[in-house]
């Protein structure tokens with residue numbers, strides 16, 4: 001038996017889940033161009049497409065909504081929000097944005113010039129897209145083991161300092177506007193970075209006059225792994241570790257839809273007052289006034305309350321235990337998953353699960369369609385489709401990892417739901433020989449193509 005501690009909450013409001021038949025789901029996924037992203041959510045039984053903005057708010061967050069001050073300028077709710085971000089993340093200048101990518105747009109526009117280079121611990125689609133739109137080239141400097149699904153390292157999100165040194169030596173600090181770090185690393189399967197490594201990266205970058213910006217979307221989940229795994233941190237609170245992760249960095253971009261248990265929102269946190277003024281100027285153009293940045297007053301209240309809840313150890317412990325339960329069941333039945341199990345998702349290694357499907361036929365996208373048809377479960381492809389094309393050569397990029405990500409929303413699903421997910425994946429994996437061909441593009445968008453792409457089975461009218 002895999003441990004499943006009781007959730008530290010009880011359910012106060014419920015949302016019905018529609019029952020569907022296999023025939024219904026086959027038609028639905030065909031109509032959606034074999035892309036689960038294009039399904040209607042009411043046709044999905046268990047939605048593990050993302051943990052972004054899909055978490056359940058607490059009674060405290062719902063009551064905070066009623067305190068929202070909807071003044072256009074200088075709303076009280078902004079100051080509540082600013083105090084929470086300053087207090088828990090430690091950045092002096094807090095600039096609200098409508099969600100993470102709004103912050104990525106602004107930071108990229110402030111700092112990137114064409115022909116520059118950005119090193120980082122693995123790319124994130126929207127982060128790299130904004131960097132590339134502004135003319136930079138991204139360089140992955142994550143440790144090699146991040147690309148090996150079986151390498152059970154405690155900190156697979158760490159930067160390989162030699163790789164970072166090599167990028168600095170090759171292009172020179174003048175052409176590196178900043179280092180782009182993430183905690184945890186989503187595209188490696190939610191893998192953490194250690195405080196020690198993050199601090200060393202900042203020391204190295206700062207020695208060359210290069211600032212470091214942290215993607216804090218899941219920094220509290222990262223803090224949980226630091227507490228469990230990094231020597232010297234076991235007795236510290238998540239709040240203390242979160243501050244320690246942010247302390248050596250020059251700023252952060254945050255999607256409050258992740259750790260902060262909100263349905264929308266984000267912020268940029270900065271220390272440099274000049275950069276902060278420049279960023280506020282762009283927020284006015286792209287997001288909204290610098291005291292709401294595209295959010296309502298009530299959004300900012302919900303985020304402030306959510307930040308405080310996110311560092312609660314009972315909350316985070318239950319969240320991670322739920323993922324370990326799901327991953328543990330898959331592991332026990334031989335379904336290949338990425339190890340160790342990450343902070344927000346369980347990732348099924350699609351190249352190992354469906355070796356008969358070549359990379360050009362998108363094994364993870366094919367597996368995503370199969371588990372939807374099997375049990376109405378929606379996951380997301382993280383592999384060749386998500387990686388897109390090289391902006392210079394126009395060729396498809398095939399990253400080393402090709403996986404189906406099952407991202408678990410916070411405080412939403414129960415153990416029985418996790419069992420449905422595990423049972424379905426175990427079944428599909430057992431019957432994997434029936435999946436004889438993959439998918440090809442029927443429509444391919446220019447940017448972040450995984451969201452809106454349409455596919456067709458390479459032969460026949462179905463994938464299995």
Ligand SMILES: *Cc1c(COP(=O)(O)O)cnc(C)c1O
Nearest residue numbers: 099100101124126186215217255
């Ligand atoms: C979600 C996410 C973003 C983008 O944030 P949005 O709120 O979706 O715009 C950036 N980085 C990471 C690591 C994320 O998970």
